[in-house]
Amino acid sequence: MGRLAGKSAFVTGGGRGIGLAIVKAFLAEGANVSASGRGERPDDVDDPVSWFQVDVTDAEAMNDTGAFCKGMDILVNNAGVQIEKTITDTTDADWDHVMGTNARGVFNACRAFIPHMATGGSIINIGSISGHVADPQMALYNASKAFVHGLTRSIAVDHGPDIRCNAICPGWIETGMLEAGFDLAEDPTRAKADALARHATRRFGRPEDIAAMAVWLASDEAGFATGQLFTVDGGMTAASPINPGLM
Ligand code: NDP
Numbered sequence: 054m055g056r057l058a059g060k061s062a063f064v065t066g067g068g069r070g071i072g073l074a075i076v077k078a079f080l081a082e083g084a085n086v087s088a089s090g091r092g093e094r095p096d097d098v099d100d101p102v103s104w105f106q107v108d109v110t111d112a113e114a115m116n117d118t119g120a121f122c123k124g125m126d127i128l129v130n131n132a133g134v135q136i137e138k139t140i141t142d143t144t145d146a147d148w149d150h151v152m153g154t155n156a157r158g159v160f161n162a163c164r165a166f167i168p169h170m171a172t173g174g175s176i177i178n179i180g181s182i183s184g185h186v187a188d189p190q191m192a193l194y195n196a197s198k199a200f201v202h203g204l205t206r207s208i209a210v211d212h213g214p215d216i217r218c219n220a221i222c223p224g225w226i227e228t229g230m231l232e233a234g235f236d237l238a239e240d241p242t243r244a245k246a247d248a249l250a251r252h253a254t255r256r257f258g259r260p261e262d263i264a265a266m267a268v269w270l271a272s273d274e275a276g277f278a279t280g281q282l283f284t285v286d287g288g289m290t291a292a293s294p295i296n297p298g299l300m
Contacts, residue, residue, distance in 0.1 A: 065109050112157075170216060
């Protein structure tokens with residue numbers, strides 16, 4: 054018996070990266086899994102998964118999806134986008150893209166699913182350490198994740214005890230997003246080596262590291278955990294900013 058046997062789960066952005074790892078981990082733990090993305094079902098998504106082609110920025114489509122997926126036990130709001138810009142370089146279109154997906158998209162999905170979720174349900178929002186500390190040149194992304202963290206607490210307070218709601222705040226996880234971050238650096242190889250040295254684990258995260266936390270939060274083992282932000286970052290933000298080499 055898996056830790057999620059008998060439970061049903063919906064994962065937004067479940068076709069690649071962290072979302073796909075969560076889909077696979079949930080399947081391995083016995084859940085009945087549905088996943089979504091803007092495009093057609095990717096080849097990597099295993100057969101038992103029900104695929105929904107739906108954009109989280111489309112409130113009406115999300116409402117229809119939430120109503121269709123009655124009795125869901127677990128909702129994972131993973132879909133997210135990143136742009137690398139300061140506030141003065143950011144356009145209105147950038148606002149719509151980043152806030153529309155990362156903030157409005159999470160709002161759309163929660164509003165659509167909560168009325169139809171099973172009692173004892175668990176919502177897991179994928180926030181970020183960028184919602185705690187500012188990554189340079191990612192003004193809107195950082196702000197969008199701080200929104201996710203705030204909404205997480207409100208949902209936990211307003212919809213407990215029927216629903217638990219928590220956020221996972223990943224650090225640097227090896228997906229396309231991580232590479233896009235390093236591409237900003239003048240010397241990406243040096244920037245990567247410096248970043249690695251700041252990890253107590255001396256490695257970046259893998260999508261499976263986040264999926265493992267998602268399994269726990271989705272399971273009954275986490276029955277007393279709600280309204281919290283769980284950082285999984287290899288110890289990076291635990292470190293003092295003081296350079297130990299100069300002390
Ligand atoms: P990827 O770019 O690999 O995946 C993003 C996923 O989001 C894709 O499945 C994409 O699907 C989906 N998506 C994007 N926009 C929409 C939309 N409008 N509607 C539906 N689905 C959408 O990113 P990661 O796996 O790295 O990131 C997943 C989450 O983790 C994000 O919320 C991200 O902010 C967060 N995160 C990632 C970190 C990292 O280091 N990688 C660190 C901290 C947080 P499709 O394109 O098919 O629509």
